[in-house]
Structures are given as structure tokens and as C-alpha cells.
Amino acid sequence: MSPLYARHKRTTLAIATAVAAGALLSTGLTTTASAQPTTHRPAAAPAALSATAHASLMQKAQDDAATTAQSIGLGAKEKLVVKDVVKDVDGTVHTRYERTYAGLPVLGGDLVVHTAESGRTEGVTKATKAAIKVASLTPRITPAKAAQQAVSAARTLGSAKSSTDGARKVIWAANGTPVLAYETIVGGLQDDGTPNQLHVITDAATGKKLFEYQGIENATGTGKTLYSGTVSLTTTQSGSSYNLTDASRGGHKTYNLARKTSGTGTLVSNSTNTFGTGTASTSSSDQTAAADAAYGAQETWDYYKNVFGRSGIKNDGKAAYSRVHYGSSYVNAFWDDSCFCMTYGDGQGNADPLTSLDVAGHEMTHGVTANTAGLDYSGESGGLNEATSDILGGVGVEFYANNAKDPGDYLIGEKININGDGTPLRYMDKPSKDGGSADSWSSSVGNLDVHYSSGVANHFFYLLSEGSGAKTVNGVSYDSPTSNGSKVTGIGRDKALQIWYKALTTYFTSTTDYKAARAGTLSAAKDLYGSGSTEYNTVAAAWSAVNVS
CATH class of the missing domain: 1.10.390.10 (Neutral Protease Domain 2)
Known part of the structure; x- marks a missing residue:
């Protein structure tokens, strides 16, 4: 997870947005803002794939994973797990894999195999060039010691948690010689209210902390938004009411947390098909922020689909969801890959929701990064x-x-x-x-x-x-x-x-x-x-x- 801003003296993050939007739809069908024309993509650009075609490529790659591992020279204890597949217009396929060693996840062992349309392997891009091999799979320190260190690190971020939310044995290969390690996770809240999901990597032989990173990554209907004016939104009719469910874009939903900091919240709905007023409000029931979040989600979906041929954050045709009115006077927005959702605070005094268009696109792109390159957040x-x-x-x-x-x-x-x-x-x-x-x-x-x-x-x-x-x-x-x-x-x-x-x-x-x-x-x-x-x-x-x- 990653917040949108860098915090100065633990006060604010490095990005925020505020939006007021409304939605209007007279039927259960949907309409959208006019899409930009699909641009011509070069032969090496990614091709647009249906969810079925993408799933088929993923399954084939996994079926062939053992053969692929052998062909690229991996050891007998190593296995490949398919994470994503990209197919270019010219037929070239780029398959992204995670690795395991003796059944343990290899952090920093991810790689991409590039295959020509003919089936010939043209190259491999690896996160590490080191051979994955460790002398022993038996830890010398206890999980409790690793957990204690992780909790201590989380406290420096303001977490009040006294125990971990999970731990597992892994192979740490992100830098230097691969070693057996523990990955320990501590939850709770950081000192500015941002959810905490601190991952601490501890050498299982020496107890030395090897790495840490934060898992939180900072975000025809008519919407009356705060920043984008009156816009078209896709909504769904349910009985005599309408709600912010976008069935045309993977089923994206917008929820109201009403100042809470956990849970999904309540699906935003209205007796009319108009959401928001176009002005800021300090009310936790105000729908302007929700309209802005819904607008940002639909524009981001259309952008990735029409410009890059990508169908949703995971390229599987399924949407994330959005949560607005998070916490009280929370000056931030963040992406959380564990819930596969975007979350937006209302800003100082609950008067400036962080739901502007560039913030929405920023947050959802953290999801794209997490599900492609997986760039370490450090x-x-x-x-x-x-x-x-x-x-x-x-x-x-x-x-x-x-x-x-x-x-x-x-x-x-x-x-x-x-x-x-x-x-x-x-x-x-x-x-x-x-x-x-x-x-x-x-x-x-x-x-x-x-x-x-x-x-x-x-x-x-x-x-x-x-x-x-x-x-x-x-x-x-x-x-x-x-x-x-x-x-x-x-x-x-x-x-x-x-x-x-x-x-x-x-x-x-x-x-x-x-x-x-x-x-x-x-x-x-x-x-x-x-x-x-x-x-x-x-x-x-x-x-x-x-x-x-």
C-alpha cells in the first residue's frame, strides 16, 4: 500500500485531491463520458486482449511453467508462478513470473520471459542475476524474534500494534546473495491515520533486518464534481434508486466509509440519478466526493483500455473499488493491494476531499504497478x-x-x-x-x-x-x-x-x-x-x- 504524499514531520503525504461529482442515469444501463479515439499502436505495443484471451494465455503459461523453468536454466528446487502475460500486436508474448525455491516464495526473484510469435525465447529480464540457492532451510532465529523487530519498526511509523498480522519464511534475493529470511507484517494505523502494512524482512540466520517497505500505496449519468465540473457517470438502477456501480467497467463500485477507517462502507446510492452538488461539504454523507471518485475510476479504466489495450488494473476485466470519507480530517489518499481498492480522505477540516482526477489516476496506477513490475516501495x-x-x-x-x-x-x-x-x-x-x-x-x-x-x-x-x-x-x-x-x-x-x-x-x-x-x-x-x-x-x-x- 502506498500513500499519495510524503509526510513532513509526519503530518501530510505527498499527494492529495478533492472532487465533487454527481451521476444521472434513467435506466439500469450506463453511459459514459466520451472516450478519446483509440490511438494506433506500433507492432511492439501491447495488444488489446479480452478477459477470456488473457486468462487463456495465463493458463497456458502456467501449464508450461515447468518446461519454461528448465529451458531458462533454473534449478531443480525452483518453480515459476505466472503473475501476468502481455501480448504485443506482432504476437510477441511477455510472461511475468514469480519464483519459489523449495516451496518458499523468492522475494526479488521475479522475471519476465520474452517469447516470439514462433515460440522461440528471445530473452529473459530478471530482478536478480544471482543463482537462487541457500545452504540451509532451517532458521537459526525464532519467528518471535523477527516479529519483535517488525513491531518495533512499525512503532516508529506510529502503529500501536503489539503483535504481527502474519509472518512467513521466504528466500530474500532482492540484493546480494540469496538468504533464508522471515517476512513479517505489522498492521494498525500510522500516526497520520493511514493504514499500516509494514513488511519487514529479517535474516533467518543472523536476525539482521535486511529490508522494510510499506504495503500501503498512496487516488448516461451526470456527476456534479468539485474539480471536474458536470460529468457523465455510469450508474446502475436498483428498484426505485440508483447507485454508483459501473457495470460497463468491470463492476467498479464507490462506497462511503462515513469517517470510519476500516471495512468496505456503504454503497453510494440516491433516489435520483444525480450524485453530488459541485461544492465542497463537511458532511460525511455528502456524495460529491463519491462522484469525483467514480469519475476518476471510469476515466482511468478508459485510459488504460483505449491507450494501452489494458482491461482493468489486473488486465482481467475486473474492477477495483473506491472508498470515500475515510477517517476524520485525513489529508491523504492511498491504494491498498490487499483489498484491491482506492481510499480517499476528506482533507483538513473534512472540507477538501482528496478525489481529484490526477490523484485518482495516481492511486489506481499503484495497482497496475503492483500487478506488473511490482516495484519495491523503497x-x-x-x-x-x-x-x-x-x-x-x-x-x-x-x-x-x-x-x-x-x-x-x-x-x-x-x-x-x-x-x-x-x-x-x-x-x-x-x-x-x-x-x-x-x-x-x-x-x-x-x-x-x-x-x-x-x-x-x-x-x-x-x-x-x-x-x-x-x-x-x-x-x-x-x-x-x-x-x-x-x-x-x-x-x-x-x-x-x-x-x-x-x-x-x-x-x-x-x-x-x-x-x-x-x-x-x-x-x-x-x-x-x-x-x-x-x-x-x-x-x-x-x-x-x-x-x-
Whole structure:
């Protein structure tokens, strides 16, 4: 799970949004906001697959997993478990696997096998190059010791839990030599009210803490929204009432938690097919936030389907769900993969719901990342995780929606006034303008909060899309510098998005750092546009401009 903001002195996270929306539908059928035309995708771009076709590819890959493991040189104790399959327009298949060793999950052992239409294996992308082998599967420390350490770590985040929510033996292979370890999880709440799901990895031989990461990842009907104006929503009629169930997009539902911090909440419904008033309210029964959340969910679904051929977060045709009015004066939004849902707070004084369009796209994209590359939410991979949500979810969804009340830009959280002075949460053209984010890579970037280390990738994406120097897009002025003084000419946002998505889904793994991200995006650009193409060369130039080589 990952919250939307980085917290300053444990007060606020690094992203938030507020929305007021309404829905109108006269029948049980649904209508939607007008979709953007499906763009032509290159031969190496992902093909649109039906849920049945995707499930069939997944099943075939799992049936062939033993043969695949042998063919790519895995050991006798290793097995492959299919996580996802992407098929390109030209028939190339990219199968993402998790690994087990002697029946234990291998954390950091994920890999992607690239197979030509002919069935020939063209390459393997691995999270670790180390051979998976441990001397003993018998721990030297007790589970209780690992649990005690995990609880102590969680307390530093404000959790009051005195016991763990679960523990298991694993093989830790994310860095260095693989070792037997415990993965221990501690729940409860962090000190700002965000749910806690701290994963602590402990060496089972020495008791040394190897790694920790937070599992919470920061989010015809007519909707009267707070930020996006009056929009079309898809709703469902049930008897004499209407509810925010979008049957046309995998069954997405929007629930009201009414200030609670657990449970699913109550499905948002109304006697008329209009939801929200278009104005902010401090009432926990107000439906404006729900309308905004529903609008964000439908635009994000349509964006991934029409731009990348992806049917839902897991690419299986099934929707997540949204929860609004979480907690009291909760200034954040987050994605939780364990419930497969988005959750939105109402902001300071319960007057500013964090349900704007870019926040909704950001949160749901955490789900896409979790179900593709699975980028670890710590260090440089954590920064890439956050940046992916800003790039694909924040910028991509906002430009796709083409909403006159919230036009596309390279700013994150610009509508929600989280800083209290009208400034955005993050800037892509020069990330350091937020006071904490990195404009370019340095050896210390991995030590920053992931919402700030993300600046390197956000800046890369802006340069790749728009280029360096001064420019005005949709009425917003930008002036992007480069770390090496070079001049970069952008290739356009649409191509940049295709490159990032393909890299995420076919070349990034759980341990990808900035150097590996450069390699992955270059591979994606080569697949899509050719080695030596303008697009390929600009990817290289944009990374060099943020000091990644």
C-alpha cells in the first residue's frame, strides 16, 4: 500500500485531491463520458486482449511453467508462478513470473520471459542475476524474534500494534546473495491515520533486518464534481434508486466509509440519478466526493483500455473499488493491494476531499504497478513506483480525460491546494520546485522519501515528452533545465507514455533502479520505434539530462 504524499514531520503525504461529482442515469444501463479515439499502436505495443484471451494465455503459461523453468536454466528446487502475460500486436508474448525455491516464495526473484510469435525465447529480464540457492532451510532465529523487530519498526511509523498480522519464511534475493529470511507484517494505523502494512524482512540466520517497505500505496449519468465540473457517470438502477456501480467497467463500485477507517462502507446510492452538488461539504454523507471518485475510476479504466489495450488494473476485466470519507480530517489518499481498492480522505477540516482526477489516476496506477513490475516501495525502485503513478496515472489520465475544468498538465495535485497557497504538490518540469524532490540522479537519491526520489523519473518523462527550456502547454508555463546543460527536443507525450508503459510491463522488475530503468526504457523504445530511431536516441538523451547513464 502506498500513500499519495510524503509526510513532513509526519503530518501530510505527498499527494492529495478533492472532487465533487454527481451521476444521472434513467435506466439500469450506463453511459459514459466520451472516450478519446483509440490511438494506433506500433507492432511492439501491447495488444488489446479480452478477459477470456488473457486468462487463456495465463493458463497456458502456467501449464508450461515447468518446461519454461528448465529451458531458462533454473534449478531443480525452483518453480515459476505466472503473475501476468502481455501480448504485443506482432504476437510477441511477455510472461511475468514469480519464483519459489523449495516451496518458499523468492522475494526479488521475479522475471519476465520474452517469447516470439514462433515460440522461440528471445530473452529473459530478471530482478536478480544471482543463482537462487541457500545452504540451509532451517532458521537459526525464532519467528518471535523477527516479529519483535517488525513491531518495533512499525512503532516508529506510529502503529500501536503489539503483535504481527502474519509472518512467513521466504528466500530474500532482492540484493546480494540469496538468504533464508522471515517476512513479517505489522498492521494498525500510522500516526497520520493511514493504514499500516509494514513488511519487514529479517535474516533467518543472523536476525539482521535486511529490508522494510510499506504495503500501503498512496487516488448516461451526470456527476456534479468539485474539480471536474458536470460529468457523465455510469450508474446502475436498483428498484426505485440508483447507485454508483459501473457495470460497463468491470463492476467498479464507490462506497462511503462515513469517517470510519476500516471495512468496505456503504454503497453510494440516491433516489435520483444525480450524485453530488459541485461544492465542497463537511458532511460525511455528502456524495460529491463519491462522484469525483467514480469519475476518476471510469476515466482511468478508459485510459488504460483505449491507450494501452489494458482491461482493468489486473488486465482481467475486473474492477477495483473506491472508498470515500475515510477517517476524520485525513489529508491523504492511498491504494491498498490487499483489498484491491482506492481510499480517499476528506482533507483538513473534512472540507477538501482528496478525489481529484490526477490523484485518482495516481492511486489506481499503484495497482497496475503492483500487478506488473511490482516495484519495491523503497529506495530507487520506490521512487520509480511513485513516478509511474505520476506519469501514467496523474499526467496520462488527466490529458486523456480532456476535461475543460481540469485540463491536462505536468503538475500533480494542482487542484487540491494541499499546501494551502494554491501551489501544486509536485512539478515535473523542475521537481525541486516543491522543496524536496530531486531534479537529477545522485548517489544519495535512494535515501530520499520515495515521493521525492521520484523527481528524477518525473523530470526524465517531462524532458522526453516536451523537451528542455521554456514552453507553455494548456496555459501552464514550464521551464525545464538539464543537469548536463544539454538541449533536449521532446518526442511528444503519447510516445513517451507508450515507452514508459511498455518498460513497466515488460522490462521493469521489483528491484529496478534508475540505471536499470534507463536500460528498460531504451529496450522499450527499440521495440516500439527501432534502435537508432529519434525516439530511442531521445530516451538516452533525456536520461543523460537527469544524470542517469
